[in-house]
Amino acid sequence: xxxxxxxxxxxxxxxxxxxxxxxxxxxxxxxxxxxxxxxxxxxxxxxxxxxxxxxxxxxxxxxxxxxxxxxxxxxxxxxxxxxxxxxxxxxxxxxxxxxxxxxxxxxxxx
Amino acid sequence: xxxxxxxxxxxxxxxxxxxxxxxxxxxxxxxxxxxxxxxxxxxxxxxxxxxxxxxxxxxxxxxxxxxxxxxxxxxxxxxxxxxxxxxxxxxxxxxxxxxxxxxxxxxxxx
Numbered sequence: 001x002x003x004x005x006x007x008x009x010x011x012x013x014x015x016x017x018x019x020x021x022x023x024x025x026x027x028x029x030x031x032x033x034x035x036x037x038x039x040x041x042x043x044x045x046x047x048x049x050x051x052x053x054x055x056x057x058x059x060x061x062x063x064x065x066x067x068x069x070x071x072x073x074x075x076x077x078x079x080x081x082x083x084x085x086x087x088x089x090x091x092x093x094x095x096x097x098x099x100x101x102x103x104x105x106x107x108x109x110x
Numbered sequence: 111x112x113x114x115x116x117x118x119x120x121x122x123x124x125x126x127x128x129x130x131x132x133x134x135x136x137x138x139x140x141x142x143x144x145x146x147x148x149x150x151x152x153x154x155x156x157x158x159x160x161x162x163x164x165x166x167x168x169x170x171x172x173x174x175x176x177x178x179x180x181x182x183x184x185x186x187x188x189x190x191x192x193x194x195x196x197x198x199x200x201x202x203x204x205x206x207x208x209x210x211x212x213x214x215x216x217x218x219x220x
Contacts (some may be wrong), residue, residue: 017188029207030206033208035210040118040212041212042116042198042210042211042212042213043154043198043200043210044210045208045209045210046205048206048207048208050205050206050207056205056207056209059209090153090154092204092208093204094208097157097159098142098144098159099144099200099208100156101154101155102153102155103153104153109208
């Protein structure tokens with residue numbers, strides 16, 4: 001039972017490059033989330049999707065796009081990476097109650 | 111902007127004592143409240159969830175909710191060195207958005 005799976009686990013990008021972070025859950029949850037975590041900042045919500053076909057902005061959406069491909073998958077895209085996007089990114093899913101987290105993606109933009 | 115506030119700490123507590131962690135939130139119509147524990151370099155893991163006013167106990171952990179004061183707390187009894195971690199308070203609203211506080215670092219002194 002995998003839960004929430006994120007790929008990749010680590011990534012180094014050059015400024016201006018693009019990439020997509022992938023997230024998949026096997027718990028049949030309706031809601032999915034993308035967070036970033038920086039030192040001393042807790043988890044900040046980038047985007048979330050309350051159901052298949054819907055997405056909404058969170059606290060820090062600038063510089064990111066998302067796609068809810070189907071009920072299982074929710075991807076996060078950086079079109080033109082900037083050093084300020086260096087962070088640990090967590091995907092999570094939820095159904096009525098608490099959120100379950102993936103193992104995180106450590107992204108460095110140089 | 112909906113906010114969740116926590117004291118960043120560090121909070122130092124002697125082994126065997128009670129650790130008290132506090133959280134306030136701004137959205138009066140928030141539905142669900144969670145406490146997560148996060149070890150360095152790991153994903154957040156759920157400790158407690160609470161949905162109605164009052165206390166909820168689970169082993170050494172007690173969550174307390176006061177919706178009138180918009181206040182959530184977590185008590186850890188008989189604190190152990192393994193409880194040393196960052197504790198994140200999270201609030202879920204009616205739209206399924208989950209917002210986290212910045213976290214409180216807890217250090218249990220042997």
